[in-house]
Amino acid sequence: MKNARRISQLIFFLFFLFLFFQARYPYEIHLPSDLFLRSSPLVGFITIISSRSFIQTVIPAFIILLLTIPLGRFFCGWICPLGTVIDINDSFIKRKKPKRSELENRRLRFLKFFILFAILTASIFSLQFIWLFDPIVLLTRVLTLTIYPVFVFLLTGFFDFAFKIGFLEDQVYSTYDFFQNTVLPIQRPEFFASMLVLLLFAGILVLGLVSKRFWCRNVCPLGALLGIFSKYRLTKRYVSESCTNCGKCRISCKMNAIEDDYTINNTVECIECAECVAVCPPKAVSYRFGKSTGANEIDFSRRRLIQSGIAGLSLLAVIKAAAKDKTQAGKAIRPPGAIPEDEFLDRCIRCQECVRICSSTGACLQPSVLESGWEGIWSPIAVASVGYCEFNCKLCGQVCPTGAIQNITLEKKQKLRMGTAYFDKSRCIPWYSQQDCLVCEEHCPLPDKAIKFDIREARTPDGSLRVVKFPYVDETLCIGCGICENKCPVVGKKGIFVTAANNERIEPA
Amino acid sequence: MERREFLKKSAATGLLISAADVLNYKLLAQEAPLDFVVIKNGSPAQLVRKAVEELGGMGKFVSKGQAVLLKPNIGWDRTPEQAANTNPEAVAEVVKMCLDAGAKRVRVLDRTCNQSRRCYQRSGIESAAKKAGAEVRHIVDSRFSEVNIPEGELLKSWPLYRDVLEFDVFINMPIAKHHTISGITLGFKNMMGIMGDDRGKIHKNFHTNIVDINTAIKPTLTIIDAYRILVRNGPTGGNLDDVEIPKVVIAGTDRVAIDAYAVTLFGKDAKDIEYIQNAHKRGLGQADLSRVKMKEIDLSA
Structure with a gap:
């Protein structure tokens, strides 16, 4: 089962990368490149609440959410590409055998629920803030704004060098042309946000030093949402009588979801990664269908709920009350097909899908810095000193997962x-x-x-x-x-x- | 080689060359080659084929085993009907003729203004030229190299695409269309497609700069596609009402005369086009159409 999970993670991760690279001109595939973003229940849930409108494109998110009720947090363990990256990163970190006190330390577990409810409260009052926390968005963004530009920098640097030498020019050109048609953008993408986005992402990976899947255990609000829905899951972790109480399962557990009594696990936390199944010497652990027998408490008190609500409202107040520079606002040119500004900010999750697909045609879209205020950080704006909007292009509207940029007809776009x-x-x-x-x-x-x-x-x-x-x-x-x-x-x-x-x-x- | 022998041989070679010159002169006097031809009323492919045949066939410009660079205008993300790029059928026909003449390779390229892949596709040139056997290439930024322009008045050097310098034959193949800077854009302006750097800069003092660039590179053959012409809102166009279909191709070796003739399709006179007059004065060709040897053929007649 552990191997099956690893294969699933690998397949979904490769699929994620495949879709990532599909977001480019001419974009003629039938698979939407924003499929993962649209499948994130957090994206679906919060954008619908913050924009107070039903967004059709995020229906896949609700399929995942519904499946979570019987199946538990399979998304976290088996699909989530950020989870896979964290797993790979964690595998490079050598750990000492954790002390008992460390295993019992679950003090930060509440944080993800705290963040989730803070975001939820803010979104009820129309401040969408999942863009900072959604794992799919985080990964898509760091790929687009940091890793992809570095990849392009290195690849084009190699080709520049090869063309200067001029040796085997035909072969070099055909290789170059292949890359130009598949992965390279029209010009080298350069973003001001690259460094900050990278630091945020690196922080997530560095937290792996504290514990395995630190982000998933303690921070990820998508995990929190799925955890709540998987409380009454129908997959149960079954421990047979051959259990020798060796405790290896507890140490191996990525989510620290196994209790003192090794037969009991927390169904809100368990991501069904099956590490415990693989590690058990007498092979006593298995996953079965049936009503879960695990502990299923959500690590969140009523007091914390109120606190998180207050935190969300404070964040909203601070951001909405901040001064907006009107000169800067004049530079916030939205992509063609963008919906009215307030709704735009409610829906735009800063995933940079539009920015990336634009880099393969007109290359005008950039994540904003403060042009559209604190509320609009990293939302897309057209920067004409970098690129321009191609007259015959409307690809940004075709890849927007939440409809912040509407997919309008080319005829309409050319007059907009x-x-x-x-x-x-x-x-x-x-x-x-x-x-x-x-x-x-x-x-x-x-x-x-x-x-x-x-x-x-x-x-x-x-x-x-x-x-x-x-x-x-x-x-x-x-x-x-x-x-x-x-x-x-x-x-x-x-x-x-x-x-x-x-x-x-x-x-x- | 001994010095004496060398001197002897050089003297002999010199004599031979001058003899050949005299001979050549006589041949010329007998049948002076045409500066350009104008073919009217046919399909784009028919027009270019007839034009090249009238000039003595492609074999006159392309020898067996030579590499040909064909530079149409592929500047814009526009369809052939919108007449912002060279006609794809005409381009394909030229490719075929070059290959039939024994060209080792025919490379088609242009430095576009819109996104290059969009332009190559929508213009229809990429697929048509590939089908005809050409290698269609996109511009690679690192393949520009700085070229000195000894005859340049304002531009003393500019980065040009290396292929233009390395290939044996260079065919310039613009479309005739309206352009505000010079009234129309033709062969001279089409050369901007091999210029690197920020070429928009040369629009300031355009009528001198464009001649400067043209002194650096002389096309073996210039073919102006005027099958469809854009008469307003050029060079991009977009409105089919601005397109006229005179069904004309002008081809030849005197690039000044060719541009001078092409302006007449727009109801203008070369006397009023500053760069043509400049090019004439600087000896790049003949702007006075009464002093050129040309031939007009109407295929429908």
Whole structure:
């Protein structure tokens, strides 16, 4: 059974990575790349509460939740890709035989319930905060913002070197082309958030030094949610009479779910990893169907429940009360198809699916820093100095697991205003130095160009007159895709820039 | 080799070369080659095939075993009907002709403005050229190398794509379309697709810069696809109302004359196009159409 679990973990982890790499142009597969995110009950549960709307895309999450009632926390032990990463990480950590006092130390176990109820309370009052804690989101994010860019950096570095040498050029190119068509983005993704996201993730792994699956035991609110639902599970850990009370099962237990009496385990904590089955010398342990005989107390008192509610509300109050920089807010250009801002923040779980798929086409989406306030940290914004929104692309809406970005038709998207472009006449070449330039107008993708010209004579520094095409934006046409800013040849601050002004949002379906 | 022998041999070679020049001159005088041809009213493939045949066949430009670089305009994520990129059927036909002439390889590439894979696919060029036997390549950033431009007035050097320097034959194959900077974009402007770095910079003083770049690289053959032309809102287009279908291909070796002719399709005069006049003055070709040897053929006639 332990081997079956390991194979399951491996398969689901590889499947997770496979789906991860599917989120790229042209995205023609029929499997949704955000399937794992949509299967996280925490994502499903909380986004529906915080947005007060039924989100169809997260139905798989409720299938998992329903299955948990009879089957227990199989998701944690057998599927969760973060759990698998933690298991692999834990396997590298050499541990001394734990002292009895350490095994009895379960003081932090309540924390995950505390976090869950704090998040739940906050979400009832419309502050969605699972983005910081959901394990699937955490893993997807660190992969997208840190590990993937490093992978790309190394791979493209290798190819740059190979192309410079020029040896076996045809073979090098075909290999390069293969990678370009499968895993490499259109340009090297670079994110400001990389370091912080990595530190958070590294913290989770470092906690493994304290105990096995420290995150899962004590912190993960998804585990807490599944634990509550698995209280009355129908899989029971059965210990036969051949048990010699050697205690090996208790030491091997990843979740420290086995009690002093080795025949009893905590069904809220047990993730059915079957380590205890494998480790038992007389093979006395097995898992069977039937009403569980384990202890099934949820390690959470009423007082703690109230405390966590207060914590959630305090967090909400602090975040909502914080100042919002209006200049920064102008830079928070949401992807095309984004729903109205408040609802957007309720739904956006900062998983970076949209950011990653965008990196394979226009590459404009970046996780925000503080452009959309504390509430919007790491939510996607279009940064035209990095990339631009491809006119014929709407992939971000196709991979959003919670419908924060709606999957709209291309026809609709091409008319949807993300923002509006403005000329900076103190920097734009024709305005600044009375010479034609027009790069912005050249690239403007609208069939009727949103950049028009005022053609007139201008006095040049030597006193002569010259006919110059002075560009201006027709704001009735501009959709704010940002290609003008992106391609503007002015060095430093560009001669044209896009802001979120006049942006149009889509009402959620 | 002894010095004496060397001198003798060089003298003999020199004589031979000058003799060949004289001979060549006579041949030229008998039948001066065409500077360019204009073929009208046919399918894109028919038009380019006829054009190359009239110029003496592809064998005149491509010898057996040579490597050919074909540079269409694949700049935009647009369909062939929108006339923002070179016609894919015409590109495929040129590929076939090169291979039939014995080319060892025909490589098709362009540095695109939109995402390259989108452009290669939607333009139809990737599939058509591959089917015809070409190797379709995407630009690799590390394959640009800085090239000196001795004749450059403003641009003294620029990174250019290495393939252009390494390949034996270079065929420039733009589409004729509207462009605000020069009125229209043709052969000269199409050369921007082999430029590295931030090429938008050259739009400032465009009419000098674009000639500078063209002094660095001379295409063996220029073929302008004017089967469909974009007459407004170029170079991207997008509205089919802005597309006209004159069904014309212009091909030849005098790139200035070719561009000068192509502007007439847009109801303009080369005299008013600054870069064409600059290129003429700097000796890159003949802008005065009354002084070129050309031929017009109407396939429907």
